Amino acid sequence: MISPWMNEAAARAEKTLADHGIRFTIGGEPTFIPNDPQGPEWSYSAVGPTKLSYAKRFADELMKDRCAGAARFYCPGKLYPGETNPRWVVRLISNRDGSPVFSLPKRGKALTPSSLQDFADALAKELGVPSHWIGFTDPNGSGIEVLVMPLDHDGSIWRSARWPLPKGDRKLSTAEGPAGLRLPLHLMPEGLPRRVLCIDRQGGTISIFVPPLLQNAFLNLLGATERAAKSRGVADLEFHGYTPQDEEGKWSVLGLAADPGVLEINLPPCESWQAYAEWMEELFASGHRAGMRTWKESPWDHPQGSGGGNHLLWGGPSLEDHPFFTRPLWLANVLRYWQHHPSLAYLFTGCYVGASSQAPRPDESARDLYDIDMAYTFIETLSEGDHRSLINETLRHIQIDVTGNSHRSEISLDKFWNTAFPSGMLGLIEFRAIEALPKPEWSSAVALLWSCLASHLLENPPKRSLKRFSTKLHDEYFLPRRLWDDLEEIFADLEKAGYTLDRETYRAIWDWRFPVLLEWKSGRASLTVRKALESWPLLSETPVEGGSTSRFVDTSMQRLEFLTSPGFSSQYDIYVAGRPLPLAAQPDETSLAGLRYRRTNLYPSLHPGIPTQLPLAVTIVNRKNGRAVAEFVMGVDEIDFTPLDKPGLTALGGKPCRGGRRGDLTCDLRLA
Structure with missing residues (x-):
C-alpha cells in the first residue's frame, strides 16, 4: 500500500528535479525464490530443473494484469566463465501505449500430427x-x-x-x-x-x-x-x-532472469518513483500467485531476504538526455554523501557485508582514501559539457572490490559508460547494497529514500572531505544501534531540506533486519540482544567438482549487539560464556557492546582447530551480591536465547571478553 507520506515526499523530490530540467529514471532488480526452495538452483546455481517453469508462471501472472497483451520470449542470456551454457531470460515485451503486442485465441484446437x-x-x-x-x-x-x-x-x-x-x-x-x-x-x-x-x-x-x-x-x-x-x-x-533493441521507443521490456539462487526481475526504467512503487505492488502480487516470494526462512536462522538483492539503478530517459553525463558535481555529491553514511551500505543490504561481499564500499577496496578523494575532487572540477567517458575512466578504478571487479561495488558504474563492453554503455548507476525485503512498501520506501537523497544532493552538497572511519567501520557500524543513529542523521538532513519520511516504516525494516534474540527487563533496567552484521573473510582457492577452483568465504562467525538501558550498569554485570562483557557508556546513558562468536566450523574456514562456541550462555549478575539473577542459553540448533529456570549454572570468573584492537566496541570470544 502506497502511503500518503510517500507520495508527498516523492512529489517534493520530483519537483526539485523538474525545476532543474532533469528527467530521471529508476530501475530495479528485485529477486524472488519459491515458497519452498529446493536444490542448488535456489541456493547457489543460476539454472536448474524448476527455475524456468517458475519464470514462465510468474510471467503468465503478470500478463493477466500489468503486462496484458505482452509477447513472452524465452531468450539466451549471459554466458559466465566456468558455466557450460548461457543463462536464460524470459522477456515480456509490452507496448507503452497499452495496445497489445501479441494475442492468441483463448481456446484452440487440439493439435494433431499435421x-x-x-x-x-x-x-x-x-x-x-x-x-x-x-x-x-x-x-x-x-x-x-x-x-x-x-x-x-x-x-x-x-x-x-x-x-x-x-x-x-x-x-x-x-x-x-x-x-x-x-x-x-x-x-x-x-x-x-x-x-x-x-x-x-x-x-x-x-x-x-x-x-x-x-x-x-x-x-x-x-x-x-x-x-x-x-x-x-x-x-x-x-x-x-532474440528480441531486438527498441529503436522507435514503443516498448516496455521486463525480464525474468536466471541468477544464482534466485529468479531476478529486471524492471523497465520507471520515469517516477510512483511508477516504481506500482511495479513493486504488482510484482509481489504476481509472485505470490506464482508461488514465489522475496524472503527465505530456515531452521537455523531468522527470516532474511532472498539472497539475490534488490538493486536500484539510476539513469535517464535516453543517452542524449542523461542527467549525470553533464552534471559530474551532482554525481560526486552522491558518492561523497554515501561514503559519509555507512547505514546506506549496511542497513538495507543482506547478511553478508564488508570487503569481500557483493557490494563493498569504496573505502573497503584496495584503494587509499586519498585516492578516492582525489577522484571525486577531479570530477567535481569538470567544466560544463558531456563528460561521460572521463567520468567513467576516473571512477571505474575507484568503485571496485578488493579484486578490481567494477561490478561488485556498493555503487557500481560498470554500466555507466564502459566502452570495453557494449552492455556497459547504458548510462546506469547501480546501487547494489540493497536486499530484497518481504513487503513491497518496504522496497518502495528504500527507493524513496534514495530518490529524496538524489534530489537533496542536487542543491545541498555534503562536506567536501571524506570520513576516515578507520577501524570503527567494521566495529561500531556493524552494530544495529549505530546504523540507526546514522540513519537518523540522514533523516535530519532531509527534514531541513523539506523532505519528511516516516521513521516507523524504516524502523520496521531495521527491526526485521536485526531481530531481537534476547530481551530482559527488571524494573527500569533492561537488556536487548540483537543479531548484528559480520564481515566474512575471503578464503584461498579450493578445488571443486569439475576440476576448477573456487574462493569461498568463511561464514563461521556471527556478531551480536548488547544494548542496555540507562542505569543498568550501576546494578548489573553481563557475563558471556562465564566471562565479563565490558559495556561502553553512550551519550544517552545507555550502554553498548558487540560480541563475535564462532557458530560453525564447516570446511573450509579460518582457524579450523578452534571449536564452535555453542551453547552460548548469557548471565546477568547483581553487582551488589554477585549472584546471577537471570541466565539465557543459545543451543547448537537454536537461533534465539532461551531463559533457564535456575540461573547461575554457568561458572563465572573467566578473563574479560576483549576486542582485537584497543577501543573496539566489539569483543571476540575466540580471544583469551
Whole structure:
C-alpha cells in the first residue's frame, strides 16, 4: 500500500528535479525464490530443473494484469566463465501505449500430427514466402517435431530459400536449449539467407524460434505469427530467440532472469518513483500467485531476504538526455554523501557485508582514501559539457572490490559508460547494497529514500572531505544501534531540506533486519540482544567438482549487539560464556557492546582447530551480591536465547571478553 507520506515526499523530490530540467529514471532488480526452495538452483546455481517453469508462471501472472497483451520470449542470456551454457531470460515485451503486442485465441484446437506443418505453411503464406520448410530430428527427445526454413528481411520484404541439406545431417545438436540454438548452421551453403526460422512442437505446445532481426521486421513476424495461429486455431504457442533493441521507443521490456539462487526481475526504467512503487505492488502480487516470494526462512536462522538483492539503478530517459553525463558535481555529491553514511551500505543490504561481499564500499577496496578523494575532487572540477567517458575512466578504478571487479561495488558504474563492453554503455548507476525485503512498501520506501537523497544532493552538497572511519567501520557500524543513529542523521538532513519520511516504516525494516534474540527487563533496567552484521573473510582457492577452483568465504562467525538501558550498569554485570562483557557508556546513558562468536566450523574456514562456541550462555549478575539473577542459553540448533529456570549454572570468573584492537566496541570470544 502506497502511503500518503510517500507520495508527498516523492512529489517534493520530483519537483526539485523538474525545476532543474532533469528527467530521471529508476530501475530495479528485485529477486524472488519459491515458497519452498529446493536444490542448488535456489541456493547457489543460476539454472536448474524448476527455475524456468517458475519464470514462465510468474510471467503468465503478470500478463493477466500489468503486462496484458505482452509477447513472452524465452531468450539466451549471459554466458559466465566456468558455466557450460548461457543463462536464460524470459522477456515480456509490452507496448507503452497499452495496445497489445501479441494475442492468441483463448481456446484452440487440439493439435494433431499435421498441426505443425499446417501452422508452418500458414506462417509462410502470411510472410509472403514459399513454404521451404525441412524437417529436423531432435536427439534430446522422442516425439519432438522440428521444422526449419532460412529466412531474412531486406527492409521491405521477406526472402526465403530451401536448405539443401542431406537428410543425414538434418538433426539438432545435443546441447541444452531451444531448437533454434542447436542448428548445424556451419553446414549452410553460401547464397542462402543467413538467418533461420525454426518451429517445433512438444506435446500440446508449438514453439517458434525468432532469429536476430531489426524491430520492424520483428514486429512484422509477430503479426504474421498471430494471424497464422488464429487461422489454424493454435492457442498454445510460445516464442524463443532474440528480441531486438527498441529503436522507435514503443516498448516496455521486463525480464525474468536466471541468477544464482534466485529468479531476478529486471524492471523497465520507471520515469517516477510512483511508477516504481506500482511495479513493486504488482510484482509481489504476481509472485505470490506464482508461488514465489522475496524472503527465505530456515531452521537455523531468522527470516532474511532472498539472497539475490534488490538493486536500484539510476539513469535517464535516453543517452542524449542523461542527467549525470553533464552534471559530474551532482554525481560526486552522491558518492561523497554515501561514503559519509555507512547505514546506506549496511542497513538495507543482506547478511553478508564488508570487503569481500557483493557490494563493498569504496573505502573497503584496495584503494587509499586519498585516492578516492582525489577522484571525486577531479570530477567535481569538470567544466560544463558531456563528460561521460572521463567520468567513467576516473571512477571505474575507484568503485571496485578488493579484486578490481567494477561490478561488485556498493555503487557500481560498470554500466555507466564502459566502452570495453557494449552492455556497459547504458548510462546506469547501480546501487547494489540493497536486499530484497518481504513487503513491497518496504522496497518502495528504500527507493524513496534514495530518490529524496538524489534530489537533496542536487542543491545541498555534503562536506567536501571524506570520513576516515578507520577501524570503527567494521566495529561500531556493524552494530544495529549505530546504523540507526546514522540513519537518523540522514533523516535530519532531509527534514531541513523539506523532505519528511516516516521513521516507523524504516524502523520496521531495521527491526526485521536485526531481530531481537534476547530481551530482559527488571524494573527500569533492561537488556536487548540483537543479531548484528559480520564481515566474512575471503578464503584461498579450493578445488571443486569439475576440476576448477573456487574462493569461498568463511561464514563461521556471527556478531551480536548488547544494548542496555540507562542505569543498568550501576546494578548489573553481563557475563558471556562465564566471562565479563565490558559495556561502553553512550551519550544517552545507555550502554553498548558487540560480541563475535564462532557458530560453525564447516570446511573450509579460518582457524579450523578452534571449536564452535555453542551453547552460548548469557548471565546477568547483581553487582551488589554477585549472584546471577537471570541466565539465557543459545543451543547448537537454536537461533534465539532461551531463559533457564535456575540461573547461575554457568561458572563465572573467566578473563574479560576483549576486542582485537584497543577501543573496539566489539569483543571476540575466540580471544583469551
